[in-house]
Amino acid sequence: MRASARIIAGIVAIVLISAAVAAFAIAWRPAIAAIDPPGPQSFDDALVKRGRDLAAIGNCSDCHTRRGAKNFAGGLPVPTPFGTIFSTNITPEPETGIGRWSEAAFRRAMRSGVNREGQHLYPTFPYDHFTNVSDEDDRALYAFLMTRQPVRAAARDNQLSFPFNQRLAIAGWKLLFLRHDTYQPDPKQSAEWNRGAYLVEGLAHCGACHTPRNALGAERVSAQFAGGDVDDWHAYAINDQSRSPVPWTADALFAYLREGWHPDHGTARGPMAKVVSNLSSVPASDVRAIAAYMAGVSGASTSDRTGPSEAALTRARTASQANAVGASIYTAACASCHEGGRPLPYGGVDLRLSTAISSPDPRNLINIVLSGIEAVEGERSPIMPGFAASMNDEQASALLNYLRARFSDQPAWTGVEKSIQDARRTQTVFLQTSPAPRNAPADPQQREKP
């Protein structure tokens, strides 16, 4: 997706399509009349509360809040292959936020990606998923947002080059990729499965990160959940191509999404940390539904995905011989925690279970090795020291190659050193995990307790 040739092709395509759609004048959308901002008292408390849970499932705050800044006031830069797009202010402030938006205007934005004034919105706002959200849920989300603290914060101008800076081009994009049909339940499936599907495909917009995108930045429907990119992290494949050494089950997914960690899968970090942190506060039934649906997506356990292979020891021996430097770095720097026997989330994951090591893309592992996991302020949370300062590129590369050879049955990565250099330049955010539960086991011999 980052290849410049593909981008140029994309530009050409967009220009052509834009010209065509302009000709048909279908791109035009009317403004919806501004309203006087409704007072927070005009919304039903129960509706607002439901909106809060939905907003958490939609992870709205993550994109619409800059770190350390006011909630929902926007301004977060979202890097895309086409330039940087800044998230908007969705507080009910009348001039710079959505204070003058009617519910109809809000619903149109969710459904069609058009703002109140009639401008097309960039699909970094995932209306290709939100189009599935029901009217009822849009109403609750609207009530929630309109009762937030208004913040005066004008949107920053996007940094896009021609032709991507032409909003008209978005109309063409929509023509190609936006389907307006809302979610239809599958009567053959359980109510829970359907609830999960509704959330995953709609508000939770899981595919926005976990589905790869085409040259025009649209999700590739044929490769749904096959793994994507976000903020210099790789969003793992969560369909049947998952590289997780232990297959995901609905129970494991539920625990992971709710608590931020699972003994077979490690702790959520990177952009996923924020997602699970939000999911910890929503109704458990919704998280269960998401887990039930996604367990079906990721498929049943197959013989080649039955966890740590018996050949691990042989591999370890070979890997040690082939890469003595990597082996000694592992023993000295990693093993004390990752083989310390202390259970997750406060002990290191058994690296045989690490998806990062089995993944086709080494970036997540590089990010973690270099930057570690920072403490969540004032809350129990896993901490891992970063090694960016103590390992040079050569040492980090030796370590990564060793980990790959020893703890996965995948072919060696290529260009690890180059990826390390890239990661050193970009890796500054998303290092925390989510706050972890209070009573997680904390000692090597700790008995697991319910």
Next chain:
Amino acid sequence: MMTLKVNGREHQVDAETDTPLLYVLRDDLKLNAAKFGCGLGQCGSCTVIVDGKAVLSCVTPMVLLEGKQVTTLEGLGTIAEPAPIQRAFMEEQAAQCGYCIPGMMMRAQALLQRNSKPTDEQIRAELEPHLCRCGTHMRILRAVHRAARLMDTAEASPAANRSAR
């Protein structure tokens, strides 16, 4: 036996490759400044500078240090001839028990070497890996700001401003 460069001098050290630098500094080289706080990379007390960067010596095994330059607080200055960062902490009286302070000073030193005029926000963000239990934080922040100013003035007379590599 391996060679370790600390504070500009080479030392022959008899330690296994998995020995964390902290124990070599304290036990073999008899240096006091790097402190044992957790041994887990969670508190910052053991911070030293390696090739210009702040490093947690309790989780940095010797195997990673071949050919690198280690600087500890002892390598910056002495009571009689304190480095700007040391003067700053003395002048701000930025210590209570003082146990966490050397680690913070080393990270601040590394920060100031690459950014001579950090903002308050940058200093706070930089010191995030460090814990202080006495609650001396306000003074520590003031001391780092003061050190930035002192290092600025010291630039005129480089002799007074040994930098850590």
Next chain:
Amino acid sequence: MNAPVIIDRRRVLAGGGALIVSFSLGSALAQQPDAPAAAAPSPPGSLKTSPYLDAWIRIDANGVEVFTGKAELGQGFKTAFQQIAAEELDVAFESLKLTTADTRLTANEGYTAGSNSMKDSGTAIQNAAAQVRALLIAEAARRLDLPAESLQTADGAVIAPDGKRLSYSELVAGNMLHVQAQPTSKLKDPATFKVIGRPVPRVDIPAKVTGAAAYVQDMRLPGMGHARVVRPPSYGAQLSECDTSAVEKLPGVVKVIRDGNFLAVVAEKEFQSIKAMNALAAAAKWNETARLPKQDDLPNVLTSLPSQDTTIFERGNPAVGIQKTIEATYTRPYQAHGSIGPSCAVAHFVDGSMTVWTHTQGVYPDRQGIAEMLRIPPASVHLIHVEGSGCYGHNGADDAAADAALIARALPGRPVRVQWMREQEHAWEPFGPAMVTKLKASLDGSGKIADWNFDVWSNTHSMRPGGAGSMLAAQHMAQPFAVPAPKPLPLPEGGGDRNAIPFYNFPNARVVHHFISEMPLRISAMRALGAYHNVFSIESFMDELAIIAGADPVEFRLKHLDDRRGRDVIEKAAQAFGWKPDQKPPPDRGYGFAFARYKNLAAYCAIASEIEVNRETGRPRLVRAAAAVDSGQVVNPDGLINQIEGAIVQSMSWTLYESVTFDDTRITSIDWQTYPILRFNSVPESIEVHIIDRPGQPFLGSGETGQGPAAASIANAVANATGKRLRNLPLTRKRIKEAIDA
């Protein structure tokens, strides 16, 4: 000295920062009840128990040496004591040598605790110095055959009118200073102070910021071995099997020591001892018992344990009418001292006598405990205090000292350094006890408090050594010592009931202390003891009542307080903060106020704070705080400010974040992942500390003064910001979010 003395910190230390505004109100308040009694039968401070002057001050050819039985814990009193001695003796500050707690050299001053060091030791040194100076003048008068009144002292010498100087070293002969102190001393007029009251830079800081040896952790005796202990995985666990043969063969291992449930290993080098400890821990098999209470139900657990109930205060005036009554319950979890440096000690056993270098708060009580544990006479045990990481009360220091002694006994002639690991400090230190308070009060028709009922449930707040049974090593030995029965600490200082009696004037009041002797978790003294929670409770409840009365919190407090010095700190803090009765904080912010006189008899402190709460996440942030403190005569204003700043920041961490966690068997908060404390991101924008100096008044101490008021001030600000009252400590992000969302 009647005019306010304004010291600009920028001028004092040539740095940017907070202002010290120091009000000198001494002469106006000379008749305060706290003024030293003119005709006390015994000399003041620790001179009561160690009356010989040469226990405090010795002079020889090398100069003047000052002794204190207290231990420097990072609170900076070495500097303060040196200032006091320099002032009263007329000796240059720099020329003085100060020796701290050492069972062969210094007075027995018990524990360095309770903010008592200035009151006990500072007072003793001040009076001893004044009396020594008087003796020196008398001796000079005798030698010169001049009237004493005609002689002056300066810079370590007595000076005659003709300019002839007799240095103190010349004047002291034989046992001249080995005399008992007089009940009263002729102290200097505070108006003439040259060293006391100045922000003299701390004597210990240069070594600490240059990497000179400063801590017991830094000790390296010739031939010293490195020891590690393997502690049981939980309270009461029994070692069932442990094959030590493999461990004994590990590189560098000198000895594996097993004595009952006490397990330790000594190696040549430090990292070897850590590897051996890990191997030993893996080899050890323990039988554990599930005996910890339910953490989520702790308040009910505590209040349903058997308790010894004492009404510690009762006042009645049935004439007062009652209009409105409210009640509330406040709770505090177990909290950890959380020293940054885990405990450490060095011990050396030579020819039947044991020397231990330790960062204990009480060398004498520890000596007694160690002697009992080793079953040797106390005279054969020598304890020397060496600084450790800040302790904030009874942490693992004493246990590490006992560990070192027990291990060193097994290696006669060889010094042994034992260093606890992070997990050991977190799991085994004695915690600050969990507490529950139930409050009930009524307002009269005029909006004043008509009656007040306060019930507090708590363990004791000191299980410090004295006997061996308080030390882990002695509890774990094959022939173990039993944990001594806990005792409530006596009032007026109190333990769980410290500051439980309201300092305000209420016409009807009743305070009941429910002393719980059963201790589900290992507990002992933590900075401020019960005062932290009691002040949090009282001052939170005062705000709840003020809200019902429709009164401004500051005015409401003043309405119930006659004490002049108390009123002064309240007014000063409010003024410094910019507190206004009709104030309206910006959105999502709140203001809070709190006041206490520590122990109702020591320093006064009022704190106003501003909190910001993120309504979406619940995350609280202390934006700024302004404090006023009256600690009597100020010796070192910068040291006092440092203590109060630190108290506010530390108390903020306790109050917003901290609780010890456990399952039914083990402590599960065993490092900084599982016991998070404040990090730099949450450090406030500013903290201002204003001192009200009281020249000539007794030293009141300061170390623990700020903990309670800071907690309550923050809690009141959170309530002000959110409209929700949180009564269970800590006021975590999650609890605040739940309150907002409710």
